[in-house]
Amino acid sequence: MSAEVTKEAVETVLDRARARSLLLTDCVDDTELIAQHSPLMSPLVWDLAHIGNQEELWLVRDVGGREPVRRDIDDMYDAFKHSRPTRPELPLLDPAESRQYIRTVRGKVLDVLADSNFDGKPLERSGFAFGMIAQHEQQHAESMLATHQLRSGPAALVATPAPAVRRKPLHDEVVVPAGPFVMGTDDEPWALDNERTAHQVYLGPYAIDRFPVTNGEFIEFIDDGGYSRPELWSRVGWRHRIDAKLTAPLFWERDGSTWWQRSFGTDKPVATRRPVVHVSYFEAEAYATWAGKRLPTEAEWEKAARWDPESGRSRRFPWGDDAPDETRANLGQRHLSPADAGAYPDGASAYGVQQLIGDVWEWTSSGFHPYPGFHAFPYREYSEVFFGGDYKMLRGGSFGTDSVACRGTFRNWDHPIRRQIFSGFRCARTLSGHV
Incomplete structure (x- = not known):
């Protein structure tokens, strides 16, 4: 979003999110939905x-001050009261009731939008509440996409081909010199609480991979005994590898000398030039050790992605302040997979690092902690209750992330064992001196 948010822009992102939610649920029958x-x-x-329900709570009732549509279901759809494994046991709305419910709520939301002046209390300024709900729906759409990847049965989704690589990419490192940069944001109108506030961070010199680690590179790690060498793994990572019987990325199987990957109901040979996806933090960490490197910190990732040393400012996106488009990033589940390394040269950062936005969420070595000046807004359960613990930060979005929920400051987090998410990584390396 730009600094000036219009009602037309809000309606566009709301419509796009709803079209995607319906696509992901209309493509399977009711048995699959429940x-x-x-x-x-x-x-x-x-x-x-x-x-x-979230749209009703925040936009219809809070911003709009309207009467509830279905107050009786608030508890049932509270994600903090019912864990995912227990949700099938609830008396959920059936598919027809759910579709009617979201239609009714959206109709009221559009009335609220028409009456809004994007002013008043903080929740309403610059259309923040509408942006928050659009992001929320797109985050759930990405979760629903992950559910599609986990379901058995024939393919239900259709993808368009990813762009061809125009020239053979150089899989090298990019050096980022020592110095300060501005991390986080104060002026992104729809930035969520954990992205704030903007603050200066000083980093020593480091090198970071130009591209995420590819399937072909990860196969080299496997072939060199990466999953059977405890010295490459952290103590807790090795214990998890043993307990979970990890031998390859999730959805991979070997048939003779060929690796196959199950992707949204279709089995295909592993595409060696694409970024590896569906790996845990522990697998990424072990690979980095094997390669003689390490995972970047969250700050190192963001500096490589956003800092422009010539202008002395942090960009909204690696390529600049313009919103993502199809020439710069693989977003919005258009291709249902990462694109080949080198497919988006127009999306390079000021340092020349590529594919930082889209393709795969990238594991970093950092835990989830607040920035200086953080305050929970508009509710503690979005970020604050997750600070600490064993969470690791993921940055950059994936091919399943929508552009409204992806920017240079956006922060994602998950447990280091998670693999069903669209997660990959790139490596980094500490440099000595003041490069």
């Missing part, structure tokens, strides 16, 4: 009604 395809995920029909 099934739980993995204990890690909600039934798709829960996600659908939950999206509507």
